Amino acid sequence: MSPRALLLLILAALLTWPALGLAHISVVPATADTGVETPFVVRIPNETGVAMTTARVSFPSGIRVTGPLTPPAGWTVNSLAGQGTDLGGGDYDGELPSGEQLEVTILATPLVPGEAVWRVEQTFADGSRVLWTADPDPTASEEPGPGEPGPAFATTISGASLEPPPAAATPDAPEPPQAPPADPDTGDIEMGAEPDDSDIASWILVVVGAIALLALGAVGWMWSNRPLDLPPDED
Secondary structure, eight states: OHHHHHHHHHHHHHHHHHHHHOOEEEEESEEEETTOOEEEEEEEOOOOOOOEEEEEEEETEEEESSOOOOTTOOOOEEEEOOSSSSSEEEEEEEOOOOOOOEEEEEEEEEOEEEEEEEEEEEEEEEEEEEEEOOOOOOOOOOOOTTTOOOOEEEEEEEEEOOOOOOOOOOOOOOOOOOOBBBBBTTBBBOOOOOHHHHHHHHHHHHHHHHHEEEEHHHHHHHHHHSSOOOOOOOO
């Protein structure tokens, strides 16, 4: 091989290697509008030396999935719960050889303007994992180190927010007045306590007893103060 051909081969390798080594996840389209139903295609490359067996795609908050999750041919998908009734993501299971790319389509409607962040976790046949869960960084030029997550992908959403504003807190209503307790025997509501005949009789006995005691006390006092000697009878 001539030196010129060898030099060209080395240059081609240098130009090709970074493109392969710096492959990140991506989502198309990169921009969308609120209120517009959009098919988002998540592209997940396999740049390792072993087959990828699972890809977990976490959907952004602020979008609402409007269609069923349809896996690529030869793959299955399990839905992941999100907030409320919204889907939070999907686990896609199958086998993707090294050097190939998996594409999954999610039909969704953006609701909030700003960045819609897509995160992906890859699992491979040897048990290793690659995470694309760090903050989005479109300018990243280096692959993450071992065990370090790579940048997630952000879709730019434009338009007005379609999420309803949070409900205003209402002051607590005053508690209604308590109803009087009901009579356990009749079920009638007692509006006020009224004395019965037995109570009146008891009070009469108390008053009579007190008068009797006073009378006995007066008689005893008069008896104790009577004169001991009666005056003689006058002829």
